[in-house]
Amino acid sequence: MGKYKMHILICSGAGCRASASELIQNKFELVLKAKGLENEVQVVTTACFGFCEKGPIVKILPDNTFYIEVKPEDAEEIIEEHIIKGRQVSRLLYAATINKEVVSNAQNSGLHKKQIRVALRNCGFIDPENIEEYIARDGYSALGKCFEMLPQTVVDVIKESGLRGRGGGGFPTGLKWEIASKYKADQKYVVCNADEGDPGAFMDRSILEGDPHSVLEAMAICAYSIGADQGIIYVRAEYPLAIERLKVAINQARQYGLLGNDILGSGFNFDVEMRYGAGAFVCGEETALIYSMEGLRGEPTIKPPFPTESGYKGKPTNVNNVETFANIPVIINKGAKWFSSIGTEKSKGTKVFALAGNINNVGLIEVPMGTTLREVIYEIGGGIKDGKKFKAVQTGGPSGGCLTEKHLDTPIDFDNLLAAGSMMGSGGMIVMDEDDCMVSMAKFYIEFSVEESCGKCTPCRIGNKRLYEILDKITKGEGTLNDLDLLRNLSGVIKDTSLCGLGQTSPNPVLSTLDNFYDEYIAHIVDHKCPAGRFKALLQYAINPELCVGCTLCAKNCPVNCISGERKKAHVIDFEKCIKCGACMDACKFNAISIQ
Amino acid sequence: MAKVKSLTDLKKIKENFQMKMDLIAKCDAPDSMFQVKIAMATCGIASGAKEVMNYFIEECSKRGILALVTQTGCMGYCYAEPTIEVTLPGEEPIVFGDVDLKRANEIIEKYIKNGELVDGIIPVNYNTID
Known part of the structure; x- marks a missing residue:
């Protein structure tokens, strides 16, 4: 590689920077210079390795040595021993905690890579x-493989894999296909649900934008196994790029004869359109x-009949989510056993999460089912922003709840999340820190449900x-x-009596915050205080008489003249008149004014 | 394009294309191809990936570098968009984050031309299936 023989990579992610990675970088550069190596060894910074608990991280290239918990004073030893003499500094190598085996090669440390895509x-x-790049990655070969199997066998493979719907409910996909395949009809439909709507979720969008053919291939496989010949992708109009790429993909697949009549000489016909x-x-x-x-108002109906019996235009219709479909070609190619070897007993495979909120490495991740929240937040997500304290994670969007510190070591799967009072949902994961108010979080989601309720059923x-009004009252x-x-x-009433999943789950954010953060509700109601300092109505500005020198600056700046006091004596704020604008606090030069 | 009529046809396309990709990855003559992939999902484009992609295409041809610049989907590093992946002949691909035009220039001058790493590398933190 170029003129440099070696590279020293230093993590400059927020976690490592907090533990002095900049000092380490300086130290390395100084030592290299002192030894006259600055033209042979280059020091560069990297983004987060996702291993922040063991930071600061230093990696040496080309031999991929991975050092943890490096201190500035270690720089000399690493350069002297490793760079010059070629001997690894074993006390700084990463030791896998389970078998105590020392892992020096970053590529081989399975623990380091929590994600499987x-x-x-x-x-x-x-x-x-x-499309050729997709084909080069085994694209459409799963479809070809299916044509050599009976449709029922394809259904059996999916059933055996244990794949469950990734859109939220977690219904077994193979079972759904089996039910759809059992109904006899002159026409059946395969529908891809790409109406991703949870706030903060973008898994499906990323799959459609990055790999549209995987969804088309899976839809064709589904159609073959249930006896359908028409597919429809229902995608939200707010995803223009996803729509564009899908259109390109559909056209290319048609040109290549991978959609249309007699696909791969099998006699099977299938085409896809978009809504x-x-x-x-x-x-x-x-x-x-x-x-x-169908062009009607988007309102749910009572099930049964399920769409698998009577769906689009009254015909049997199999509806699956984008991420569910994206898993199908891999299951066919690698087998049900391979897929079911990943994950937990009742939740197989991996799950994509959109990691958002107050976390360092906001991003799209895919982890095996059964990974703990701690691993997701601290090892992949790089920990909480600005070194703040973790408070909760919201999963499942407006239908979900929050998981708290006590759930950090719970393996994430469908059943564990339900048991913890939340749900898997489609995969949005919003991380909250100590400055987030849980009552306002519940209020936000209820407001969302109020706006999105179709209005068909009363509860x-x-x-x-009404829930929203009560929460609003509490926050004031x-x-x-x-x-x-x-x-x-x-x-409880809304959950028990609503018609569809929206109403049946919309109170979850309230119930889950009541269960986990009851004291925050009490603080709002009894003490009229928001522990996270979020609500203006609950704030109170007060002057500390010990710090106030009576300079009168606050009184001069108060727009409603609610501060009184004699010159050179402590001033007082009249809470009744105060409009909580904060001007006094900004004006005070002695830090005598604080929010209570 | 002729239609793919059978699984054998499909395999042929696969092999042809893999050979093309291999050629890019394997040749190690000094004047051979460099590959630059730009993450162009909505998130990347919103933070400027399109300008970066155009910059790479224009600048590489201006500076006489034979580079294959392609788009790809979301790499998952939302905190460091725009992200790009650069593969030098015979080397492991390297992902760079927060690539603005200034850093793009630095990557061309230092990494692509001289193989010198520049700041802002993103360690790949996942395994993908074959």
């Missing part, structure tokens, strides 16, 4: 607008989605509105303890 296998690797959603959250629910595709339409400091019982009762 199955659904995302081609995202960021192939050109999504070039655009207008951004209604409820249309992610499959019965509402089907109405919307959801009116119940959520006007709540009563009675309101807490009311919240709980009303939530």
